[in-house]
Amino acid sequence: MGITREAKKCRQCGREIYFDGICVSCQAENERNEILALTKDEIAVKIRQICDEITNNGELGEEDLFRKLLNYRDIDTSKIAEAAFGQEVFYPCELYKDAPDDVVKAMIEMVMQDDIEPDLAGNLLLCLAAHGGEDVLRAFLELERQPRKWRKQLYADPSFYAVYGGWSYDENGAFIKTIFDKCYPMVKGTLDEKKYSPVKIGTKTDETCPECGCRIVNLMEIDGRDSRLDFLGINGVIKAKCCPNCIEYSDGVFCRYTEDGESEIMNGEDNSVTEDCFKEEGIEELTSNSYVLGDSPVPLRYAADWEGGSSVGGFAFWIQDCEMKHCPECGKPMKYLAQIQWDTVLEGMEGNAYIEICKDCRIIAILHQQT
Ligand SMILES: [Zn+2]
Ligand SMILES: [Zn+2]
Ligand SMILES: [Zn+2]
Structure with a gap:
């Protein structure tokens, strides 16, 4: 090439x-x-290869293959977790998604110690987060209340690590799920099909941004009444509204929504963006894409990689750290709702937009990440 x-x-x-x-x-x-296209037998062979490689070389050689099997086929990782733990391989954390009980128990015992390396402690927290479950929750709460020595060298509490596994907890220690348990991809359709799609990326509004003068858009519109979207528990139309120009330079913006499709941007901090780089052409391009909601659900991590595309539910692909906002109203961790891969709807725009939601307070957060 x-x-x-x-x-x-x-x-x-x-x-x-x-x-x-x-x-x-x-x-x-x-x-x-x-x-x-792989058959069940072919997948079993590949899993065995991955296990052998870890056992023989003490590392996961084919990380790429493992990730693809995990993302697109949601493979059972119990055997891989056993092999990885035997060699003390703790990266990537998803190796431990289906780790057997004895492996989880042994990892909890390790992380409870004072005198382990901070890096190892961080990796163990991630691996345990990827597995989740009641024992892990209890361990995280104890570590948060009685930090071990290694905590000083890490830059976040265990709750930060938990969200990588799609869960967290509130200040009372109550379990909170930070992802939805189904995932649908956005797929290429026609403009006609888009009219009837319950999820649309980019629709125009009549408002302009007071900061930069760019036209405000609904980055995503979701009609939760479509039966595919029952898992969201939304009984109407919600809109994630923002200034697409300012979002790139902000730490995230919030909007208040109703299920009748009314959304109002909440006061954010001044981000001193003054130039509208989008102009009408950019808005036109963003809002004229023909992506529609896919017909069938896909595995939860289907879109969790480079070129993962746009999706609703499941896990996001975090280009930087996993960033779950806390609801500005109730203070609880929000729930990840959707991602948009910018360059699929706007040529030359880098990174992803992420949409998070607090259904209790009817607040949506929109954030942007790029390399
Ligand atoms: Zn703006
Ligand atoms: Zn809230
Ligand atoms: Zn091509």
């Missing part, structure tokens, strides 16, 4: 790229399709 200066066309989808071959998103799609 030679790098050349003039624009070429992706041999698969025709989009403009600067090398001979196929574009990054087509490559990701092809790799995904390969994994989706």
